[in-house]
Amino acid sequence: MKRLIAGLIVGALTLLPIMSAQAANEQQQVVDKAKLTIEAMKDMTEMSEFRKLLAVAKGVVIFPQFLKAGFIVGGAGGTGVLLGRNDQGMWSSPAFYTMGQASVGLQIGAEAKELVLLIMTDKGLDAIIKNQVKLGGDLSAAVGPVGKNVGASSTTNMDVDVFSFAKTAGLFIGASVEGSLLDAKDDWQEAYYGKPVTARNIVILRSVDTPAAQGLKDALKNAEAP
Numbered sequence: 001m002k003r004l005i006a007g008l009i010v011g012a013l014t015l016l017p018i019m020s021a022q023a024a025n026e027q028q029q030v031v032d033k034a035k036l037t038i039e040a041m042k043d044m045t046e047m048s049e050f051r052k053l054l055a056v057a058k059g060v061v062i063f064p065q066f067l068k069a070g071f072i073v074g075g076a077g078g079t080g081v082l083l084g085r086n087d088q089g090m091w092s093s094p095a096f097y098t099m100g101q102a103s104v105g106l107q108i109g110a111e112a113k114e115l116v117l118l119i120m121t122d123k124g125l126d127a128i129i130k131n132q133v134k135l136g137g138d139l140s141a142a143v144g145p146v147g148k149n150v151g152a153s154s155t156t157n158m159d160v161d162v163f164s165f166a167k168t169a170g171l172f173i174g175a176s177v178e179g180s181l182l183d184a185k186d187d188w189q190e191a192y193y194g195k196p197v198t199a200r201n202i203v204i205l206r207s208v209d210t211p212a213a214q215g216l217k218d219a220l221k222n223a224e225a226p
Contacts, residue, residue, distance in 0.1 A: 033064030035216040042223035051225035059119035066115040084203035095199035096188035114167040124161035
């Protein structure tokens with residue numbers, strides 16, 4: 001019996017690094033896909049206003065896949081990353097977040113899209129880091145301006161806490177996210193960085209970092225309008 005117990009313990013200890021690596025790989029996939037989302041937005045001519053807003057944003061939340069589904073009573077949700085931008089224009093490493101949205105009305109079928117939120121105020125970034133924020137309630141949220149002939153006035157409209165953009169049918173468009181709830185995934189932070197850390201540790205204090213997120217940081221920097 002002692003040998004059996006010892007064998008089970010050894011087996012469990014052997015599996016722990018494998019399980020940890022699999023979890024980290026899942027999170028890295030979200031980071032890598034977020035990078036692809038930003039690169040796609042950068043290359044679209046009608047997203048010039050997005051690039052101007054990004055250059056002065058306090059932070060960004062990127063959901064590489066945001067799924068909306070339902071029949072009459074529906075909902076939407078996804079897992080993404082939050083990065084903060086400091087006064088020197090340097091992007092932080094990513095903190096992991098989920099966003100959910102419930103809705104009632106006529107809706108049939110399912111839709112997957114990429115979703116990007118630009119956080120334009122210190123108030124907005126601080127509220128999201130404090131967790132469980134309702135967009136359109138706790139924070140003001142507006143549909144992001146899209147188009148080749150959009151005026152530059154929106155880039156100076158700092159009364160809006162969050163601008164939202166989504167990719168649907170191959171095109172990026174403004175998207176309403178009112179009523180959505182943002183929530184940090186602290187278990188994912190710990191798995192990705194190898195120790196217990198909060199979104200504040202990652203985004204504001206910058207007490208942890210990883211070379212694996214450098215590609216996403218570079219993509220954000222390259223997407224900013226000069």
